[in-house]
Amino acid sequence: MEQTIRKKRHYTSGDIIFNIINYTVFTLITLSCIYPFYYMFINTISSNQMSANGQINWYPQQIHWKNYIDVFQLSGLPQAFLISVLRTVIGTVTNVLASAFLGFMFTQKKMWKRTFWYRFVVITMYFNAGLVPLFLVAYNLHLTNNFWIYILPMVVQPFNIILVKTYVESIPASLQEAAEIDGAGIVCIFTKIILPVCSPILATIAIFSAVNQWNSFQDTLIYITDSRLYSLQYLLYTYINASTSIATLIKNNPNLSGAAIANLATQQTPTSVRMTVSIIVIIPILLVYPWFQRYFVKGIMIGSVKG
Amino acid sequence: MPHTIETTGTTSAVKENTLHKRNRLQSYKLFLLILPFLALLFIFSYLPLYGWVYAFFDYKPPLKLSQCQFVGWQWFTYLFSNPMQISELGKVIVNTLAMSSLGILTSPLSMIFAIFLNEIRCKPFKKAAQTLATLPNFISWVMIYSVAFALFSTTGMVNNVGQALGWFSEPVHFLDSDDHTWLAMLLWGTWKGLGWGAIMYLASISNIDQDLYEAAKVDGAGRFSLMWHVTLPGLLPTYFVLLMLQIANFLTNGLDQYYVFHNSFNMEHIQVLDLYVFLLGLGNGSYALSIALSMMKTIISVFLLFVVNTLSKVTRGESLI
Numbered sequence: 001m002e003q004t005i006r007k008k009r010h011y012t013s014g015d016i017i018f019n020i021i022n023y024t025v026f027t028l029i030t031l032s033c034i035y036p037f038y039y040m041f042i043n044t045i046s047s048n049q050m051s052a053n054g055q056i057n058w059y060p061q062q063i064h065w066k067n068y069i070d071v072f073q074l075s076g077l078p079q080a081f082l083i084s085v086l087r088t089v090i091g092t093v094t095n096v097l098a099s100a101f102l103g104f105m106f107t108q109k110k111m112w113k114r115t116f117w118y119r120f121v122v123i124t125m126y127f128n129a130g131l132v133p134l135f136l137v138a139y140n141l142h143l144t145n146n147f148w149i150y151i152l153p154m155v156v157q158p159f160n161i162i163l164v165k166t167y168v169e170s171i172p173a174s175l176q177e178a179a180e181i182d183g184a185g186i187v188c189i190f191t192k193i194i195l196p197v198c199s200p201i202l203a204t205i206a207i208f209s210a211v212n213q214w215n216s217f218q219d220t221l222i223y224i225t226d227s228r229l230y231s232l233q234y235l236l237y238t239y240i241n242a243s244t245s246i247a248t249l250i251k252n253n254p255n256l257s258g259a260a261i262a263n264l265a266t267q268q269t270p271t272s273v274r275m276t277v278s279i280i281v282i283i284p285i286l287l288v289y290p291w292f293q294r295y296f297v298k299g300i301m302i303g304s305v306k307g
Numbered sequence: 308m309p310h311t312i313e314t315t316g317t318t319s320a321v322k323e324n325t326l327h328k329r330n331r332l333q334s335y336k337l338f339l340l341i342l343p344f345l346a347l348l349f350i351f352s353y354l355p356l357y358g359w360v361y362a363f364f365d366y367k368p369p370l371k372l373s374q375c376q377f378v379g380w381q382w383f384t385y386l387f388s389n390p391m392q393i394s395e396l397g398k399v400i401v402n403t404l405a406m407s408s409l410g411i412l413t414s415p416l417s418m419i420f421a422i423f424l425n426e427i428r429c430k431p432f433k434k435a436a437q438t439l440a441t442l443p444n445f446i447s448w449v450m451i452y453s454v455a456f457a458l459f460s461t462t463g464m465v466n467n468v469g470q471a472l473g474w475f476s477e478p479v480h481f482l483d484s485d486d487h488t489w490l491a492m493l494l495w496g497t498w499k500g501l502g503w504g505a506i507m508y509l510a511s512i513s514n515i516d517q518d519l520y521e522a523a524k525v526d527g528a529g530r531f532s533l534m535w536h537v538t539l540p541g542l543l544p545t546y547f548v549l550l551m552l553q554i555a556n557f558l559t560n561g562l563d564q565y566y567v568f569h570n571s572f573n574m575e576h577i578q579v580l581d582l583y584v585f586l587l588g589l590g591n592g593s594y595a596l597s598i599a600l601s602m603m604k605t606i607i608s609v610f611l612l613f614v615v616n617t618l619s620k621v622t623r624g625e626s627l628i
Contacts (some may be wrong), residue, residue: 014530015530018426018530022423022426022427023427023432025423026423026424026427026432026436027436029420029436029440029501029502030435030436030439030440032498033439033440033442033443033498033502034439034442036454036457036458037442037454039457039458039464040453040454040457043457052462054462054463054464054466054467055467057464057467057468098344101340101341101344102341102344105337105340105341106341108337110330110333110334110337111334111337111338111341112334112335112337112338113338117338117341117345120345120348121345121348124348124352124353126609126612126628127356127605127608127609128601128605128608129352129355129356129358129359129601129605130355130358130584130597130598130600130601130602130604130605131562131584131585131588131589131597131601132358132361132584132588132589132594132597132598132601133355133356133357133358133359133361133598133601134351134355134358135588135589136355136358136361136594137350137351137354137355137358141350152347152350152351153351155344155347156344156345156347156348156351186336186337186340187340211445214447215445215446215447215450216447217447217448217449217563217567218562218563218566221562221566222585222589233447233449233450234449236449236450236453237449237452237567240449240452240453240456271462274453274456274457275453275457278450278453278454278457281447281449281450281453282446282450285445285446289442289445292445293438293441
């Protein structure tokens, strides 16, 4: 008690009111950012019957984890999951390597017309031909309904190249010169020296690239009509918009109905499917999130750095 | 070829010449290594510009361009030809301008968020609030729509609780209605971007010279004066840069948000330019018309960027790009 009084000496009554309001507002903002995800989560592990009736709002009831197994038996979901994982892995690796390589190469003063080609790359950030022209290019190259449309347009990212270039320029040039005297070629210098030295910035790029790939929805919408190539995000969108067709999907699935009749509480409902898929979509983000945070400021720099 | 130099007795001129040649070869080799990537960039960034010529033809998809009729500016004039077309495009433009203006009007919110969060002395609370408020930024718009659906659909949480508590007698249609569409879109955008937007400002706050605070305190400044006279002016340059970029992107609202939230009820107020271009082109198959719109949008956007950049040069002596 004495301690608190001593501490309070520094505060005026205005300060106290200010603090109360400030803490309250931030608590509310924070809650608004986590409650929706909590709400969906408790609905996926509660009795599906109660969840469909809207009885699960604050805490889970009749906890079960069966939804997470059942949902993978829906036709299309394992495939979409695979597509999303593949595009995230391949897309991230190719983007990181290409950004590192190009960022490094643009520091090589000996390159033919270096400044021109660098501007050629950077200027593409400031214009966009539009959706249909891009679609027509992809269409003519047979990239519509093709997995590689998820990867190829994302390989060369000017933002990331600028970021790596700036980073490489900050490391001593003597590092490369020493390797050149030892007879190392440009590719060898890149793999043996530049890649390891640049790893902090490459980690930043990797994480942002991975989140982008995982979250990407638009490219499926524009280029893909073949349901085998749907990403998880797109599948989730179709699930939300077509609750009734999910209901038929569940009924038609023999694996599900056998088990479902046995227990009403764990029977799949459109609500349970929607929310379970949502949680599956968000889990990878939550998993990388803790590592992610220290890259935040750097990541914002990606968006605002000068060319 | 080093040995040729040795055998011909090495005049310095020959030596320089070969050295020069080797350097030339080396410089081409470096270029060839990045050529595949430049080609990729060319395909996906420059080649689509060629697609703009389709805006001047009566393009019918299975046909080749050479088989289509050249129509000149017909599609551009068509956009403004009859009252129906004008009113449709008018609505789209009003929606676009409204969403962008509302975005610009609420852009100080992130700065205010950062300033007030900075006033919180309890480190763990500050860290937790910052971390959790940033989370929605890393969630896709589809996921946010899923959240919206879970909470605000007619069987969603808000309706359940509201009806249980007797706030409303029958389910309120939050998503499938056209009431307050702009406001709803603005709020979702703010919810997603608020915490993320604040990070840049928090970084800027930590760069403000501590001596300024000390000096102001000596002069008798209270907490609010410090916020108003030291922190806020310290953040204005950052705010200015972000504002300029936002103005440059005035016509770009993004497709994802408006696509996932759009339905037949709210179409009137949700159809922004990006959504219109998409639905017109890939929904209706009016390729040429859609390209004509994209073209105008890109040209205006590049012009805006140029204006904003000049403005930045004049006022800050530093260009944005």
